[in-house]
Amino acid sequence: MRLVTFQFIDRQPRVGVVIGDTIIDLAAAAPLVFDDPPPPPWSLLDVLEGIPEGMGIDGAAEIVAAVIDQIGGGHDEGLATAQYGPLTIGGVEMLIPLDEARLLAPLPRPSSLRCFEASEQHMAALARLHGGGVPYYWYERPLFTFGNHIAIFGPDATIPLPRTVAFDYELEVACVIGRAGRDIHPDEANEYIAGYLLLNDWTARDVQREELLAGFAFSKSKDAATSVGPWLATPDELDEYALDGGHFNLTLIARVNGVEQSRGNLRDLTYAFAQMIAAASQDCTLSPGDMIACGGVGGSLLEATDGQGPWIEPDDLVELEASGLGLLRNRIVA
The missing domain is CATH 2.30.30 (SH3 type barrels.)
Structure with missing residues (x-):
């Protein structure tokens, strides 16, 4: 459905x-x-x-x-x-x-928003922002920060440009928790997923670089907006793309003003959603409506321009698309 x-x-x-x-x-x-x-x-x-x-x-x-x-x-x-x-x-x-x-956004106000970084490619691009490499502990378990679950925008909503000179999209997929669970084992985690949706984790790269250099988790760099939609696809909608180990052979595409800027595939994630759920539920109860984002898949302008821009500007139209998950379209306004 x-x-x-x-x-x-x-x-x-x-x-x-x-x-x-x-x-x-x-x-x-x-x-x-x-x-x-x-x-x-x-x-x-x-x-x-x-x-x-x-x-x-x-x-x-x-x-x-x-x-x-x-x-x-x-x-x-x-x-x-x-x-x-x-x-x-x-x-x-x-x-x-x-x-x-x-x-509108399928979940206009999710119970919570956890933003993982499950792609080694995107994690390496973030590391280059502060002149470092991917830390060894990233390879030990999935890591996340909390996002602003109140600043949720839906398909075709306009996104106000925050105070940044380096505004960027992030091509992502998120899962939504369908039933409560705590200390969930990875082998059982898929049973807790109500569905999947496209997610654009809008990011101010200049602010993000300052946060990384200061040793803080992402906060104000991702505080302004997160887009989701157009629908929540139940797991059976993605059965034809399912691979062993909980991954999906699902291509994701990002376009800016009709021009493709990024392309990725969920099969390239280092961590599957089941592993993210297990990590999030350690010593913590997940509830229906909790949203878990996988992090950038195949890119953003950070990767496409090697961090140099040009970046998203007012009146730009950003589209994320994937089979089974639909088309998530947003225009930026000043």
Whole structure:
């Protein structure tokens, strides 16, 4: 499934599932499956936390199956509002035309944001910012810093340029935790993943260099914005790209103003998401809605220009794209 947070006529954020050119409003269609469900709107975090009782990703899949059955059991990729017309329960539409909705960040406010650096290539580029090499302890276990989980932007949102002369994108993928766990073993960690999404970890490279030289973790350099979306893809959406060891043969592309600047592949990560989850959950409880980013994959302008720029400027359009994960597009504004 491709789970989204969207706005329609009443502008209230709602959670749905994209199938073809249609969004199924989960809360509106819930009476097909659940007795006396909470009224809409719901959030994606509600779904992950099991509201209503027994919801979760499996409950969302049941609702989707019930809607498809309601309209005659057609193939899900052929689902289209134009074909079936408006379907309502209690006056609330269950099927929303995708081109009439506005997609927001799938998780507008994740429970937390952990930013790993799981790519040796990107870690080496960061090390060059302060004239050093990749520290030996990076090879011993996955390392992360906390990100600003409040400054989350969705697809097609404008990104205000922070106070920097070296603004950069980072081409990343993140996973979202679907159930609580502590001290999770790597062999079991994939069972805690609700889904994956594209993530742009916007970074002020000049500020980041100062933080590195001072011996601090990344903070103000990544404080202004993080973009995610357009949807949260459940793990089955990436089955065709899955490799042994929890990696994916999935190509990621970044473009600036229509020109490709970076290309990478998730198979090149040193650490798989299962290893990141295990590290994050050591002596700590992970909760539904926690977001775990893998770090730059195949690049940013830091790698593409060897740290010299040119950097992102006002009115630039930055696009991240990957099969199964969609297209995440943002324009920079002064």
